[in-house]
Amino acid sequence: MKSDKNMISRLALWMGDDALIIGHRLSEWCGHAPILEEDIALANIALDCLGQANSWLKLAAEYGYPNKTEDDLAFFREAGDFTNLQLLEQPNGDFAKTIVRQFLFDALRILFYEKLFLFADENVAGISGRALKEIKYHFRHSRSWLIRLGDGTPESHMRIIRALEELWEFTNEMFEYDETGARLASLDLIPGTESLKENWYILISSAFREAGIDIPGQDRYFSTGSRNGMHTEYLGHLLAEMQITARSFPGAKW
Amino acid sequence: MVKEPIEIRKEIFNLLSQIPDPEIPVLNIVEMGIVRDAYIVNGKLKVNITPTYSGCPAMKPIEDDIVKLLEESGYQASEVNLVYYPPWTTDWLTHEAKHKLEEYGIAPPQNTDESHDLNYQFTGILCPFCNSADTRLTSVFGSTSCKSLHYCNACQQPFEHFKCS
Numbered sequence: 001m002k003s004d005k006n007m008i009s010r011l012a013l014w015m016g017d018d019a020l021i022i023g024h025r026l027s028e029w030c031g032h033a034p035i036l037e038e039d040i041a042l043a044n045i046a047l048d049c050l051g052q053a054n055s056w057l058k059l060a061a062e063y064g065y066p067n068k069t070e071d072d073l074a075f076f077r078e079a080g081d082f083t084n085l086q087l088l089e090q091p092n093g094d095f096a097k098t099i100v101r102q103f104l105f106d107a108l109r110i111l112f113y114e115k116l117f118l119f120a121d122e123n124v125a126g127i128s129g130r131a132l133k134e135i136k137y138h139f140r141h142s143r144s145w146l147i148r149l150g151d152g153t154p155e156s157h158m159r160i161i162r163a164l165e166e167l168w169e170f171t172n173e174m175f176e177y178d179e180t181g182a183r184l185a186s187l188d189l190i191p192g193t194e195s196l197k198e199n200w201y202i203l204i205s206s207a208f209r210e211a212g213i214d215i216p217g218q219d220r221y222f223s224t225g226s227r228n229g230m231h232t233e234y235l236g237h238l239l240a241e242m243q244i245t246a247r248s249f250p251g252a253k254w
Numbered sequence: 255m256v257k258e259p260i261e262i263r264k265e266i267f268n269l270l271s272q273i274p275d276p277e278i279p280v281l282n283i284v285e286m287g288i289v290r291d292a293y294i295v296n297g298k299l300k301v302n303i304t305p306t307y308s309g310c311p312a313m314k315p316i317e318d319d320i321v322k323l324l325e326e327s328g329y330q331a332s333e334v335n336l337v338y339y340p341p342w343t344t345d346w347l348t349h350e351a352k353h354k355l356e357e358y359g360i361a362p363p364q365n366t367d368e369s370h371d372l373n374y375q376f377t378g379i380l381c382p383f384c385n386s387a388d389t390r391l392t393s394v395f396g397s398t399s400c401k402s403l404h405y406c407n408a409c410q411q412p413f414e415h416f417k418c419s
Contacts, residue, residue, distance in 0.1 A: 037393040037403070044395035051309025055338065110372075126338025130308055133341075133369045133419045137394055140372060 008121055009064025010180040011190065013073070014227055015112075016056030017084035020074055021235070022105060023049030024242050025092055034095055041141060045102070048134040055127045075246035079236045080229040083178075087170035089235040096149055096159035101167055103142035107203040108174050108196075109135045115191045143207045150211025160213055172222035174200070181227060259293055266292035266301065269327055273319045276312045277398050278416075280358040283316055287346030290337060299324065299332040304342045307399035307419075344369075344419050355416055356382050360401065363418035379415050381406035389413075 026046035033039035057070035065073065088105060092098045113135060116128035149156040175193040177185060184190045191199070201215075208215050224230065245252065257265075270292075271284040283289055283303075291302040301320055305313050317334045324332040344363040347355075352362035361382045367374050376391040386408035393403045394417075401414045 037395075040397075041393060041395035044399060047309035047311075047399060048307060049309070051305075051307060055305075055308055122339035126341050127308070129341035130305070130338065133343075134308060134399075136369065136372060137417070140374070141394055143372075 005063040007180050007184060008124060009060045009062075010178075011184060012056045012060035012063065012124070014083040014181075015116075016053045016060055016070075016073070017082050018088055018105075018109075019049045019056060020053035021082070021084040021238065022088040022102075023047075023053055024238060025088065025090075026098070026102075028092055029098065038095070042098070045138050045141070048131075048138065052127070052131045052134070055131075059123050059127065071246065075243045079231050079239055082229065082231065082235060082239075083227050084231075084235075085170065085173060085226045086223045086230070086232050086235075087167060087174070089232060089238055090167060090170065091234055093163065093166070094159060096156065097163035097166065099142055099145045099149065100160060100163040102138065103146045103207065104167065104171060104174075104204065106135055106139040106142050107200055110139055110203065111191055111196055111199050115189075119189065146207055147211045150208070150213045157212070160211065164213065164216060168216040169221055170223050173224050173226050176224060176227065178227040262294055262299075263292050266299070266324075269323065270301070270320060273316070273323060276315045276319075277400075278355070278358075278360070280354050281347075281351050283320075285348055285351040285354075287342060288316060289320075297331075299329045301332060301334050302337045303334060304337050304340075306342050310399055344416065347416075359383065359413065361404070361413060361415040363416050366418055368418040376402070376404075379404055381409060381411065382413055383411050384409040 023046045026042050026049065029042040030039065030046070033042055053074070054070055057073045061068045061070055061073055085105070087101060090097075090101060110132070113128045113132035116124055117132055119125045119128065146160065150160045151157070175197045177193060181190065185192045205215060223232075267284055267289060270289050271282045273283045275281050275283055275286050275288075278286075286306065288303050288306065289301065290304050291300075293300055301324070303313075303316065303320070313336070317336075320334050321332060345366070347363065355362040359382050361379055364379060365374075368376070376394070378387040379389050379391075380387055381389050381404075384406060386406055388407045389404050390407065391402065392405050392412065396403045396414055400417055400419065402417050403412065404415050405412050
């Protein structure tokens with residue numbers, strides 16, 4: 001029983017880290033988006049992600065980190081302790097890059113939450129059931145922008161291609177699990193890497209086809225090791241900004 | 255005389271229906287489906303609430319409001335728990351609640367495809383002011399997590415819609 005809780009804690013940690021880091025990145029758009037509706041949209045999506053991160057990290061703490069809270073996990077760990085995908089810590093770039101990053105991740109998350117919603121543990125099932133509905137709104141948003149920009153002007157088309165070129169190397173590790181992930185997949189509790197990759201391709205390829213954009217091939221360098229704490233230099237900078245208030249004023253309330 | 259659990263539950267639900275939702279004050283937290291259960295364990299009152307949207311910033315004020323009201327009503331040692339399962343859904347809004355939303359100028363949740371179908375297009379959301387279906391989506395994301403923005407071509411009013419979720 002104990003090891004079950006430890007496994008769920010680990011799963012909750014990477015679900016939470018993913019949501020936290022993408023949520024923080026999206027929140028950087030607040031006040032900077034190209035139009036008011038998009039400013040509101042990106043802030044709303046960021047809020048959903050931070051809410052999901054809060055639920056997951058709370059669960060991770062409850063099941064695997066005695067005497068720690070969700071805030072301890074978010075604000076008092078170092079870059080090497082974070083298990084988020086490297087894709088999500090990449091800087092926002094232009095609006096096209098943010099949209100491509102979001103779309104690649106939203107498609108993955110839908111497939112994850114559809115599976116986790118069936119989990120026997122009610123906390124996992126409940127958080128996932130709620131999050132799945134939120135992510136579907138995110139997915140429709142990122143998908144429609146991807147098509148609009150890809151199938152838009154020569155400039156917007158070129159920007160989507162450039163963003164995809166820059167981000168593609170971070171997609172392979174979506175289908176790479178740590179030891180716990182492999183165990184959970186072998187028990188059919190989370191999607192298996194092969195079927196996950198196949199279904200993810202199905203979800204993304206129809207949108208890229210509509211956008212008139214070719215999906216890059218496999219003949220390149222791919223990042224690896226996120227789930228075991230490998231990151232690009234960008235995560236450290238992100239954490240420095242995200243964690244500074246909590247670390248400078250421990251226990252601060254307002 | 256000891257009260258039956260069902261009576262206690264009813265009493266607490268009645269009491270908590272005085273608390274308005276902080277973001278949509280025309281509805282109370284019981285009508286919103288946020289209050290899930292109330293029971294006594296070892297003389298201590300426990301209230302289960304469920305979050306609406308994962309990141310809904312209203313959850314903390316709601317929890318504080320519940321504790322405060324219960325204390326004022328003589329329940330000294332109450333405890334509010336956040337439960338995640340079953341996840342909150344707009345299906346839990348009562349007919350009366352949906353009607354109140356409409357009166358308030360927010361189009362209530364209408365089509366459940368909205369929360370499932372990835373190809374859903376948000377057409378024909380009824381305008382809460384003139385009831386026309388000739389409306390268009392301005393943005394799926396609005397002033398709060400639970401609402402989208404629309405425009406009525408018939409009466410030329412922008413309006414909000416409580417997303418089906």
